[in-house]
Amino acid sequence: MVGHRMQSQPIAELRNVTKRYGLVTAATNLTLAIEPGEFLSFLGPSGCGKTTALRMLAGFEQASEGQVLIDGRDATALPAWQRPVNMVFQQYALFPHLTVAQNVGYGLNQRRPKPPRAEVAAAVDEALALVQLSGFGARRTWELSGGQQQRVALARAIVNKPKILLLDEPMAALDKKLRHDMQIELKSLQRELGITFVLVTHDQEEALSMSDRIVIMDHGRIAQIGGPEELYDRPQSRYVADFVGRSNFIGATGRGREAEILVAEAGGLIFHARGGEKIGPGSPVTLSLRPEEIRLAPSGEGHRMVVTHRIFLGEHTEYHLTSGALPHLVAVVPRTAEAGSALLAPGAEVMASWRDGAALALDAG
Numbered sequence: 001m002v003g004h005r006m007q008s009q010p011i012a013e014l015r016n017v018t019k020r021y022g023l024v025t026a027a028t029n030l031t032l033a034i035e036p037g038e039f040l041s042f043l044g045p046s047g048c049g050k051t052t053a054l055r056m057l058a059g060f061e062q063a064s065e066g067q068v069l070i071d072g073r074d075a076t077a078l079p080a081w082q083r084p085v086n087m088v089f090q091q092y093a094l095f096p097h098l099t100v101a102q103n104v105g106y107g108l109n110q111r112r113p114k115p116p117r118a119e120v121a122a123a124v125d126e127a128l129a130l131v132q133l134s135g136f137g138a139r140r141t142w143e144l145s146g147g148q149q150q151r152v153a154l155a156r157a158i159v160n161k162p163k164i165l166l167l168d169e170p171m172a173a174l175d176k177k178l179r180h181d182m183q184i185e186l187k188s189l190q191r192e193l194g195i196t197f198v199l200v201t202h203d204q205e206e207a208l209s210m211s212d213r214i215v216i217m218d219h220g221r222i223a224q225i226g227g228p229e230e231l232y233d234r235p236q237s238r239y240v241a242d243f244v245g246r247s248n249f250i251g252a253t254g255r256g257r258e259a260e261i262l263v264a265e266a267g268g269l270i271f272h273a274r275g276g277e278k279i280g281p282g283s284p285v286t287l288s289l290r291p292e293e294i295r296l297a298p299s300g301e302g303h304r305m306v307v308t309h310r311i312f313l314g315e316h317t318e319y320h321l322t323s324g325a326l327p328h329l330v331a332v333v334p335r336t337a338e339a340g341s342a343l344l345a346p347g348a349e350v351m352a353s354w355r356d357g358a359a360l361a362l363d364a365g
C-alpha cells in the first residue's frame with residue numbers, strides 16, 4: 001500500500017525506458033516505481049506519451065531502451081499474455097454475439113486445461129457482483145447502456161484476478177454525469193479488490209479525484225510525480241501549475257527573502273510568495289496565483305482593479321480583472337461568497353487581495 005511505500009517491493013517498474021517509433025520518440029527516459037495496491041494515473045495532453053507508457057507495461061509495445069519490471073521480474077521482453085496484467089480499453093471491445101456472462105468468462109474458457117464449468121460460473125458471478133451487474137449474465141451486450149457495457153468490460157478484466165489493471169481512458173465514451181459516477185465506483189472497486197490500477201487520462205479532474213499518485217507527462221517525459229494535493233499546491237514548473245488546476249502567471253523580479261518567503265515585485269506591486277529558494281535579488285521569477293486565492297471587495301485593502309468580464313458558472317463566478325501592474329488576472333468567487341459583490345459588473349472598480357504565501361514562485365520560463 002502507498003502508506004508503506006518504502007518497505008514494499010514495487011509491483012511494476014520502468015527503468016530509464018525510452019520508446020521510439022521510427023523517427024518519433026514517444027517516451028523518453030521514464031523511471032517510475034509503481035507500488036502494490038496504489039491507484040496511479042498518467043496525466044497529460046494528447047500525444048505526450050501516456051498511452052505508450054501504459055502499453056509498455058501491458059506488453060503490447062516493447063521498450064527501445066531500458067527495462068520494464070513486473071512483480072519483481074524483468075518483463076522487458078515478456079509478451080502481454082505472460083504478464084499478470086489486464087487492460088480495459090476506451091472502446092469496450094465486447095463480443096456482440098456472446099452474452100454478458102460469456103463475455104466475462106471468455107478469457108477463463110480459453111485457458112488450457114479448461115477450468116471446470118462451475119468454477120468459471122462462480123468467478124463470473126463474483127466479477128459481475130463487484131461491478132454491480134448481478135443478474136445481468138444472460139443479457140446480450142447490445143441490450144446494455146454504455147455505462148453497463150463499460151462495467152462488463154471491467155468485470156472481464158478483473159475475473160482472472162490480475163495483479164495490475166491498466167485502464168486506457170476507460171470513461172472517455174461516457175457522458176459527464178455518468179463518468180463522474182463511474183469514477184467513484186471505480187475507486188471503490190479498486191479499494192475492494194486491493195489490486196494496482198494504472199489509469200491513462202487527459203482529464204485532470206478524473207486523475208485528481210481517483211489517484212493516490214499522478215504522473216504528469218510532457219512531450220514524452222515525466223514532468224512531475226506526486227499526490228493530487230501535492231501537485232496542486234506545489235507544482236515544480238509552470239507546465240504542471242497550468243495543467244493541474246488553473247493559474248494566473250505573473251512575471252516578476254526577486255527582491256529578497258523573509259525567512260521562507262520570497263519577496264518579489266511586478267509592476268510596482270509586492271508579492272510574498274512560497275518557494276523560489278534559488279531566486280536572488282534582481283532575478284526574474286514567474287509567480288503562480290490560483291484564481292480561488294483572490295478575494296474581491298468593493299472597497300478596503302488590496303490592489304485596485306477593473307472588472308472586464310463576469311462569467312456566471314453556477315457554483316462559482318469567474319471575474320476577469322485588469323490594472324496597470326497586472327494586465328490580466330482571473331479570480332473565482334464561490335456563489336456563497338458572492339452576495340456582497342453582486343455589483344461587480346464589467347467596468348466596476350474592485351479591490352483584489354490575497355494572503356501572503358498565496359502565490360508560488362516558479363522558475364521563470
Ligand code: ATP
Binds near residue numbers: 021025050051202
Ligand atoms: P492520446 O491521448 O492522444 O492517446 P498519448 O499521450 O497517449 O496521446 P501516445 O499515444 O503515447 O500519446 O503517443 C505519443 C507519441 O508517439 C505521439 O507523437 C504519437 O503520434 C506517437 N506514436 C504513438 N504510437 C505510434 C505508433 N504506433 N507509430 C508511430 N508513432 C506513434
